[in-house]
Amino acid sequence: MDIGMYFKPPELTSGAFKVWRRNKDVFMKNVKLNFLPPFIEPLLYLFAMGFGLGLFIEEIDGVPYAKFIAPALISVSVMYGAFFECSYGSYVRMYYQKTFDAIIATPLSIEDVIIGELLWGATRSTISATLMLPVIALFGLITFPHSLLIIPFAFLAGLLFAGIGMSIAAVTPNIMSINYPILLFITPMFLFSGTFFPLNVLPEIVQYVALAILPLTHVVIIIRALTFGAPGWFLLTNLLWIIVVCAIVFVVSVNLMKKRLVV
Amino acid sequence: MDVNVHQREIKFKMGVVPQENNLDPDFTVYENLLIFSRYFDIPEDEAKKRVDELLEFVHLDERRDTMTDSLSGGLKRRLVLARALINKPRLLILDEPTVGLDPQSRHLMWDKLKGLKKQGVTIVLTTHYLEEASQLCDRLVIMDNGKILVEGSPTDLIQEYIGPAIVETDNDPNTISCLDVHQANYEVLGEEIQIYTDKPQEITDHLLSECKLTSVTARAATLEDVFLKLTGRKLRE
Numbered sequence: 001m002d003i004g005m006y007f008k009p010p011e012l013t014s015g016a017f018k019v020w021r022r023n024k025d026v027f028m029k030n031v032k033l034n035f036l037p038p039f040i041e042p043l044l045y046l047f048a049m050g051f052g053l054g055l056f057i058e059e060i061d062g063v064p065y066a067k068f069i070a071p072a073l074i075s076v077s078v079m080y081g082a083f084f085e086c087s088y089g090s091y092v093r094m095y096y097q098k099t100f101d102a103i104i105a106t107p108l109s110i111e112d113v114i115i116g117e118l119l120w121g122a123t124r125s126t127i128s129a130t131l132m133l134p135v136i137a138l139f140g141l142i143t144f145p146h147s148l149l150i151i152p153f154a155f156l157a158g159l160l161f162a163g164i165g166m167s168i169a170a171v172t173p174n175i176m177s178i179n180y181p182i183l184l185f186i187t188p189m190f191l192f193s194g195t196f197f198p199l200n201v202l203p204e205i206v207q208y209v210a211l212a213i214l215p216l217t218h219v220v221i222i223i224r225a226l227t228f229g230a231p232g233w234f235l236l237t238n239l240l241w242i243i244v245v246c247a248i249v250f251v252v253s254v255n256l257m258k259k260r261l262v263v
Numbered sequence: 264m265d266v267n268v269h270q271r272e273i274k275f276k277m278g279v280v281p282q283e284n285n286l287d288p289d290f291t292v293y294e295n296l297l298i299f300s301r302y303f304d305i306p307e308d309e310a311k312k313r314v315d316e317l318l319e320f321v322h323l324d325e326r327r328d329t330m331t332d333s334l335s336g337g338l339k340r341r342l343v344l345a346r347a348l349i350n351k352p353r354l355l356i357l358d359e360p361t362v363g364l365d366p367q368s369r370h371l372m373w374d375k376l377k378g379l380k381k382q383g384v385t386i387v388l389t390t391h392y393l394e395e396a397s398q399l400c401d402r403l404v405i406m407d408n409g410k411i412l413v414e415g416s417p418t419d420l421i422q423e424y425i426g427p428a429i430v431e432t433d434n435d436p437n438t439i440s441c442l443d444v445h446q447a448n449y450e451v452l453g454e455e456i457q458i459y460t461d462k463p464q465e466i467t468d469h470l471l472s473e474c475k476l477t478s479v480t481a482r483a484a485t486l487e488d489v490f491l492k493l494t495g496r497k498l499r500e
Binding site for chain 2: 015018021022025026029097098099101102103105106107108109
């Protein structure tokens, strides 16, 4: 088995944007329904955890609990948006709807289809983040204009989680099995990435592991710095980590999926 | 053109009707065609015109706003055909285009394919329905286990392997001995005997008068007879 084939950069053509546009058109057909979760979810979390649980919590690092978790809610939504779109969503389109099969009988290539799906996943993350900002801002929990940088950043972070989702869709034997990587990777990431409590209360070794393998950790650090209105040069390390891992996951996920589709 | 090098160019000139109806369930009939047209870089105004024409061509214009999931099998098949024609292909590939269709839908599909053939579209199709093959094909190959057994026009193949007609009668020891006496060219197939002949009338009279048979059927030989003769009657996996 030639491991090098998984790192072969795919060709990016305008075909990918046609696939992106197809997914956007589907999204827009139910736009009202699709816009609802990003409005409702932060409200639920903020009331339950921020203002409910938060009553029992003293300030964390000098900020009220609701303000502490607000950026985490955006980060988690960025993660879920792209991850679910490119794991379950792409799997359904590939396996059940045969949408990929239909498209690759046209001049579009397999790479076009997969890249289009990934770009759409990242777009979902961007949409979620963009819609959540005003809701959370309503409670005065985020700082502007810094927080506006979250919108372009959500696309980059989203692309990373899209790649993770796509890799899982590419190797999963069936749709039920997508649950396992969620249980073993996505859910721990949701909990242990400095989301609902600061990373530094964990044993030092766990902190290093979180920084090394949990992308959400870096995403939370960057988004939190932005919502607190306190960005700094230190963020460049996190940004670099995300860019490098995103590039790798992007390329690998395209090749994994290609391998699955070309028998 | 080499398929390994010019994949995109070739796919621009090609239409595909796959065995499975992989229509986009997220869109209506009309949207399915319109969105497909983008993959071929057809400008939107031109695409809309073509979609209207094609919907009319496959008699789906009244269902244009229906979601594809709620179409019947025959309507789905027609939409897949329309979709394969959106780029005005020079080569149309169909994989078992009429499987599971009612007779009306099947005849409509045949009619459309014959029309396309007249317009000069090259059509390649696979089918298990030998009537379909005889109706549509100028040239056909019979394949078994991935190997080509014979190749030719339907009429030539029937002529070559069976002859013009077949007389069928019940399998009965008396009949067999009677046929043996006359040195007829026959085959026993389970409960049935088939006699290959170019004089069906004569054989039928003969059987009725001399062999005292009651049920005798004479019919023209078909491609199905050729197929069964060549590939045997054992069930396939």
